[in-house]
Amino acid sequence: EEQLVESGGGLVQPGGSLRLSCAASGFTFSDHYMDWVRQAPGKGLEWVGRIRNEVNGYTTEYAASVKGRFIISRDDSKNSVYVQMNSLKTEDTAVYYCARRVDHGGDHEAFDIWGQGTMVTVSS
């Protein structure tokens, strides 16, 4: 079964740091771009960022709201993707999901597998 499992969420004070992990299984992890999406309590979905695969240089993209504070990385040997979150703000409070990007060709893509999410609460 193709699966993503996030971990690492918790309570952190404003200005603090946290590292989330997402472990993949059931598919060739190294082939895929991986994304992080978050959802604040009672709110909609917000794309956080992406890391491409080795063929595409492991390059990253970020939403403006997290650029310069969050760093996405991956370890293909561990089938895992990470997001290091620094200088956390109360508005970063959300459920964080990792998602697998599927390429349907011609730059057409979507997120076809999602983890169950991990909650991050930024509060003093």
Add this chain to the structure above:
Amino acid sequence: IQLTQSPSSLSASVGDRVTITCRASQGISNFLAWYQQKPGKAPKLLIYTASNLQSGVPSRFSGSGSGTDFTLTISNLQPEDLATYYCQYVKSYPLTFGGGTKVEIK
């Protein structure tokens, strides 16, 4: 690119045909996906490239549109379709989501 969904919520009866609209702030060809999120669960991919049904998704779900105006249609609404539905732009960064449409069952 901004995506505006309407309505923000709706209530319909089992067996009804439901239509959700997603409007892009500028033309995006067919670079649009639709997701279903049931309460307390992760989103699930329904439609990609505006009109292609994801494997395993019931055929009562369909998508259409191109350019700036897109629709997700649920024909013959079922109780298990209680969820919030999101559109997503999938061509360039940021990969924006619409605000969501909450579907309730009467």
